[in-house]
Amino acid sequence: MTSAAEAARDRQDSRNRWALASPALILIGLFSLAPMAVVILYSFLEPGRYGNVVWAFSTDAWVSVMLERDIFDDTLGLADAHVAIFWRSIKLAAATTLLTAAFGVPLAYFVATRTAKWRNLLLFLITVPFWTNLLVRTLAIQEVIRKDGLINTVLLKLHLIDAPLQMLFTDFAVGFGMTYVYLPLMVLPVYAAVERIDFRLVEAAYDLYATRWTCLRRVIFPVIRPGLVAGSILVFIPSLGAYVTPRVLGGGKSLMLGNLIELQFGQGRNWPLGAALSVTLLILIVAVLIVQTRLTRKETGHA
Numbered sequence: 528m529t530s531a532a533e534a535a536r537d538r539q540d541s542r543n544r545w546a547l548a549s550p551a552l553i554l555i556g557l558f559s560l561a562p563m564a565v566v567i568l569y570s571f572l573e574p575g576r577y578g579n580v581v582w583a584f585s586t587d588a589w590v591s592v593m594l595e596r597d598i599f600d601d602t603l604g605l606a607d608a609h610v611a612i613f614w615r616s617i618k619l620a621a622a623t624t625l626l627t628a629a630f631g632v633p634l635a636y637f638v639a640t641r642t643a644k645w646r647n648l649l650l651f652l653i654t655v656p657f658w659t660n661l662l663v664r665t666l667a668i669q670e671v672i673r674k675d676g677l678i679n680t681v682l683l684k685l686h687l688i689d690a691p692l693q694m695l696f697t698d699f700a701v702g703f704g705m706t707y708v709y710l711p712l713m714v715l716p717v718y719a720a721v722e723r724i725d726f727r728l729v730e731a732a733y734d735l736y737a738t739r740w741t742c743l744r745r746v747i748f749p750v751i752r753p754g755l756v757a758g759s760i761l762v763f764i765p766s767l768g769a770y771v772t773p774r775v776l777g778g779g780k781s782l783m784l785g786n787l788i789e790l791q792f793g794q795g796r797n798w799p800l801g802a803a804l805s806v807t808l809l810i811l812i813v814a815v816l817i818v819q820t821r822l823t824r825k826e827t828g829h830a
Contacts, residue, residue, distance in 0.1 A: 567802070569799055569802035570589065570802035572799050573587070574799050578796040578798060588800045592807055595609075612786075613784065615698065617811075618698075619702050619766065619773075623705040623709060626702070626706040627706055627713035628713060630706070631713035632751070635718040635721055636747075636751075638650060638714075638718055653711050654711060657711060661708065661772075662775070665771055665776060668703065668707055668776065669704075672776075674695070698781050701777045701783070704772045704776045709762045712758060712762050714758070716757040716761065717751055717754040717755055719754055720750060721754070724747060724751070729742055729746055753823065759819075764816075768785045768812070769785055773785065784804065
């Protein structure tokens with residue numbers, strides 16, 4: 528009798544939890560899953576003459592993601608432009624992640640080891656850029672790296688260069704801009720991880736004649752690794768689909784996936800191809816998240 532009553536209570540609790548979660552689930556379904564279903568559907572249709580789609584099943588959009596047809600003999604070959612854009616997107620996203628880690632980890636460690644008063648001030652300064660629109664921040668970077676910008680002016684004044692360097696509208700400009708934009712997304716998770724370090728372990732390592740490198744590798748790094756993994760994901764994913772920064776700093780010469788997708792929905796008027804590229808980007812992001820999940824499970828010993 529008791530077990531039956533407990534089972535009934537469990538069922539009632541389960542129904543109550545589903546009832547409480549249903550508003551959020553409905554919102555997710557309406558504003559996330561439903562639009563994604565439309566995008567997937569569009570990727571299997573034919574493009575209209577002036578945009579939109581023709582309601583006829585076709586896999587041409589998916590073929591065109593990585594392949595293209597020869598205009599003379601209709602044979603399929605590798606779409607060099609798309610492959611180059613995919614490679615540039617992955618390369619710049621990875622470079623941005625590495626650069627934000629190189630700058631963000633020491634910065635996070637420095638902030639976390641200050642007194643409470645200075646920690647709060649430094650964290651405030653790190654989050655200040657988030658108060659400004661992304662386009663405004665990107666335009667500010669443009670003013671720094673253009674031919675008569677801050678960097679070239681300083682280098683010319685110091686007589687380190689004879690003529691202004693062409694940095695704007697290059698992959699360097701895009702990577703530089705994305706590193707600046709996404710640096711706080713690396714600093715904050717690593718800072719949270721550094722705060723958990725018991726520095727008595729560091730002192731014990733020094734007492735046992737560990738070098739600074741050994742202490743960093745064997746004591747500090749294992750503790751901050753989950754924060755570093757989380758920060759890398761937070762930086763890599765938006766970098767992979769970045770649109771504003773490559774558009775402003777790349778000037779149309781350094782297209783990334785986000786720009787290619789916008790181009791298909793806009794000037795290209797090929798909505799199925801744009802939808803197929805969007806789903807491809809989503810697949811890449813899901814793959815990254817799966818890798819992150821596996822790494823997290825290994826860290827917690829649940830692999």
